[in-house]
Amino acid sequence: xxxxxxxxxxxxxxxxxxxxxxxxxxxxxxxxxxxxxxxxxxxxxxxxxxxxxxxxxxxxxxxxxxxxxxxxxxxxxxxxxxxxxxxxxxxxxxxxxxxxxxxxxxxxxxxxxxxxxxxxxxxxxxxxxxxxxxxxxxxxxxxxxxxxxxxxxxxxxxxxxxxxxxxxxxxxxxxxxxxxxxxxxxxxxxxxxxxxxxxxxxxxxxxxxxxxxxxxxxxxxxxxxxxxxxxxxxxxxxxxxxxxxxxxxxxxxxxxxxxxxxxxxxxxxx
Amino acid sequence: xxxxxxxxxxxxxxxxxxxxxxxxxxxxxxxxxxxxxxxxxxxxxxxxxxxxxxxxxxxxxxxxxxxxxxxxxxxxxxxxxxxxxxxxxxxxxxxxxxxxxxxxxxxxxxxxxxxxxxxxxxxxxxxxxxxxxxxxxxxxxxxxxxxxxxxxxxxxxxxxxxxxxxxxxxxxxxxxxxxxxxxxxxxxxxxxxxxxxxxxxxxxxxxxxxxxxxxxxxxxxxxxxxxxxxxxxxxxxxxxxxxxxxxxxxxxxxxxxxxxxxxxxxxxxxxxxxxx
Numbered sequence: 001x002x003x004x005x006x007x008x009x010x011x012x013x014x015x016x017x018x019x020x021x022x023x024x025x026x027x028x029x030x031x032x033x034x035x036x037x038x039x040x041x042x043x044x045x046x047x048x049x050x051x052x053x054x055x056x057x058x059x060x061x062x063x064x065x066x067x068x069x070x071x072x073x074x075x076x077x078x079x080x081x082x083x084x085x086x087x088x089x090x091x092x093x094x095x096x097x098x099x100x101x102x103x104x105x106x107x108x109x110x111x112x113x114x115x116x117x118x119x120x121x122x123x124x125x126x127x128x129x130x131x132x133x134x135x136x137x138x139x140x141x142x143x144x145x146x147x148x149x150x151x152x153x154x155x156x157x158x159x160x161x162x163x164x165x166x167x168x169x170x171x172x173x174x175x176x177x178x179x180x181x182x183x184x185x186x187x188x189x190x191x192x193x194x195x196x197x198x199x200x201x202x203x204x205x206x207x208x209x210x211x212x213x214x215x216x217x218x219x220x221x222x223x224x225x226x227x228x229x230x231x232x233x234x235x236x237x238x239x240x241x242x243x244x245x246x247x248x249x250x251x252x253x254x255x256x257x258x259x260x261x262x263x264x265x266x267x268x269x270x
Numbered sequence: 271x272x273x274x275x276x277x278x279x280x281x282x283x284x285x286x287x288x289x290x291x292x293x294x295x296x297x298x299x300x301x302x303x304x305x306x307x308x309x310x311x312x313x314x315x316x317x318x319x320x321x322x323x324x325x326x327x328x329x330x331x332x333x334x335x336x337x338x339x340x341x342x343x344x345x346x347x348x349x350x351x352x353x354x355x356x357x358x359x360x361x362x363x364x365x366x367x368x369x370x371x372x373x374x375x376x377x378x379x380x381x382x383x384x385x386x387x388x389x390x391x392x393x394x395x396x397x398x399x400x401x402x403x404x405x406x407x408x409x410x411x412x413x414x415x416x417x418x419x420x421x422x423x424x425x426x427x428x429x430x431x432x433x434x435x436x437x438x439x440x441x442x443x444x445x446x447x448x449x450x451x452x453x454x455x456x457x458x459x460x461x462x463x464x465x466x467x468x469x470x471x472x473x474x475x476x477x478x479x480x481x482x483x484x485x486x487x488x489x490x491x492x493x494x495x496x497x498x499x500x501x502x503x504x505x506x507x508x509x510x511x512x513x514x515x516x517x518x519x520x521x522x523x524x525x526x527x528x529x530x531x532x533x534x535x536x537x538x539x540x541x542x543x544x545x546x
Contacts, residue, residue, distance in 0.1 A: 091438055140275060149382035152353040158325025259546050262422040263382035265452055
């Protein structure tokens with residue numbers, strides 16, 4: 001897995017998590033970021049899956065100069081794997097995952113697959129005085145879920161030590177959270193803009209990080225309201241599962257629930 | 271098998287002391303004199319402290335029946351203050367006061383508390399033929415009590431020869447019919463260990479250890495602690511051939527042998543004893 005190091009330090013960055021072929025939310029997020037005085041925009045991978053027309057995402061990212069790393073979905077699509085590598089055991093979840101993966105694989109152009117294949121696995125950068133590592137799931141495994149309720153402080157410290165960093169940014173799980181250790185180091189799961197975070201609203205989230213000299217790192221989770229009805233209509237027209245469309249409209253997860261820890265599962269409707 | 275990192279620490283807290291004696295039990299637990307002794311509470315705390323310092327992600331209490339341990343609630347509390355914690359139980363001892371105590375622990379913890387309740391068949395008589403008379407009703411009552419307190423237990427079943435097709439879906443349907451709105455089910459394969467010794471499985475040879483093997487073998491990122499020390503995985507806890515060298519957990523985070531026919535089942539199925 002390759003690591004790309006940014007040559008310059010940043011003061012403020014915007015970071016997008018999984019996009020899941022939601023070009024509507026991506027467009028709205030990029031428009032919002034344009035007014036936020038960010039030095040750079042990063043995306044932590046998983047560009048396809050779940051939503052319609054995966055080929056619409058890559059041009060938007062390239063046009064906006066977004067610096068992308070590879071997610072497990074991108075890796076699977078690039079290499080033409082049999083499945084997305086999420087490892088579900090619920091037969092329902094596996095069925096939905098297969099539908100979504102087959103749809104995405106069939107509609108991702110060979111040019112975009114080559115582009116996905118060339119993405120780095122990690123990026124390193126300096127944010128103010130902090131050394132940051134950007135990854136998809138966790139620094140040690142592309143498909144590892146880091147949920148707030150299942151990531152102990154001891155593990156966060158271990159990951160930061162191993163990364164030789166003061167900040168780790170990740171996505172993959174689909175729900176944003178921040179952990180600040182007593183020593184001032186941070187791990188931030190930036191959430192995803194591809195689907196709502198199981199909170200009963202259709203909005204999605206990206207993360208803005210600002211380093212001011214002599215001050216604590218500012219981590220702002222920014223809600224993005226977008227035309228989710230247009231997305232829902234496109235998904236239905238493409239024959240994607242009605243359960244996915246329901247999630248877009250209601251904000252509640254209807255599938256892939258087995259990966260949720262009890263704490264996070266209890267907050268949702270299903 | 272090369273060791274990657276310590277994701278899961280399994281605590282064989284009651285050894286093989288259990289109030290049931292299930293036909294397929296991986297370590298032949300039962301109510302008579304346990305062949306693997308329960309652990310003193312102070313040892314459990316020491317192992318947990320060491321695992322936390324090593325960056326462990328999840329702690330699991332197993333046995334035997336963990337709720338038979340007279341210190342189990344304070345031990346779970348100790349673990350939960352430091353890491354996400356799971357208790358594997360047959361449910362028979364989850365009465366109203368115990369459900370209250372577990373729910374109270376979960377409510378004030380920053381990490382998730384998961385309770386896994388074992389039940390092997392959606393039909394009471396077929397389940398009880400494996401797990402003992404009354405086990406089905408008591409397990410389902412435990413699931414209801416925990417669910418009523420928002421704990422969302424994970425029903426955990428072993429795919430026994432009696433299971434039939436679609437065990438996952440049938441157990442999910444059972445939970446829905448019992449009024450459990452957010453059903454959670456985990457299926458484990460049948461392991462040729464304990465009371466099933468000699469029933470299938472097979473060795474894992476060096477040639478089978480390709481690049482994917484570490485992802486399929488949980489011993490690459492788990493260790494079990496028991497009265498006798500540190501073992502390669504929870505299925506083989508207590509067996510001399512799975513005992514790791516050294517007196518500390520840190521010394522046990524090295525490559526292990528794959529000495530048992532159960533290792534072949536892990537390799538074939540990629541199954542993990544972890545929750546997800």
